[in-house]
Amino acid sequence: MSNTPPDRISFRATCLRALAYLVIIAALMEGVMQEAQQLDYTQFSESGFTELAQSMLLLLATGLALSVRVWQRQLPNVALLLVGLLGASLIREQDAWLDTYVFDGAWQTLVALLVLPVLFVVIRHRRAFVTELESITGTFSFGLFAAGFLTTYAFSRLYGRSALWQEILGEHYLRAFKNAAEEVTELFGYTLMLFAMLELVLLVRRRLITGR
Template identity: 70%
Template sequence: MPTTTPDRIDFRQLCLRAVAYILLIAALMEGVMMEAQRPIEQEFSELGFTEFTQTSLLVLATGLALYTRFRYRQLEHVMLLLAGLFGASLIREQDKWLDQFVFDGAWQALVTLLAVPLLTVVIRRRRAFVDEMASCSGTFAFGLFAAGFLTTYVFSRLFGRGELWQAMLAEGYVRVFKNAAEEVSEMFGYTLMVLAIVELLLLIRRRVKAAGGATT
């Protein structure tokens, strides 16, 4: 009989989560479908479903990362860095409103104020950070996060390039196609990263339980 370890996920639980994650993604895509049926000038705008969902996912991811760090005190440097990443992305998503109502370039200033102290802490405690990364790099949660990170910060940027869509659509090019491709793939990446944080939280809870309930 195989030995059960905290890093392993029970098959039944894995199936239940798979169903839940599929339903979540399907629900989000239904929202995208509803947005696509709006007048073309309102599709994938700053006030649309996709942009609102991206902001909501980033708020949720930041909150979960901070909760996990302060509640369990495990993977605290990893969680601190993740909270900073999601927080910076959340600020970046509000660039239009910050530029309009605060000042031009406000989001860059806010991201800098957030990132510099967090990176300083992680760099100063880099050995602890590396050890924490090693302890979770082979987990399901890490795989989800890596997929989400690559989807959001690499794939969506390349897939949403205007010149790519101009080359594919030629004289039929309409900017909304480019916007839809970039924003929807970005939203999917954020979704994967939220699920990764959920999985990290569940992983830590399993480890704490296996260790007898100690949270530090």
């Protein structure tokens, strides 16, 4: 059994992950560049690359959080809350499709059906939740998730305000600038949260191996 604390990452592993994450970010931004060069209705729209990439990132992140909860059976309450948060975000990203092809307000209904039971379970087991959360607050996974959460749900909303871009661009203001700023920032936030879920899976595996 290794004496290395499971929450620590070796220098070699850190460098490899940093390289992998940089490649993923570069690939995503190349996709954004290709979308920006499209001069039709798909540019930064619901059917554009950025929106589709956001959904894919959220789908992968939700699946990884679910694996921690179901298959690895670690951090059950924290993992459940992550599934609820990421799953709700995934549903929210499909709002236009759901409102058009299911019924108006479908995404709100689906989010409520997911989030309310999750919150009920987490609140019911709040002591265990706090203990689990405290066990990961000093990890790389938690730091990445916190950064991604703040980027997506705080910074992107403020950075993507129409009023801000109207002040910056003045008479040259176009909604496309505002949409691009907000959507690309969201994309980066979701990318960080996917990285966080990858790190959480690896952390849980290390803890299982070391028995800590």
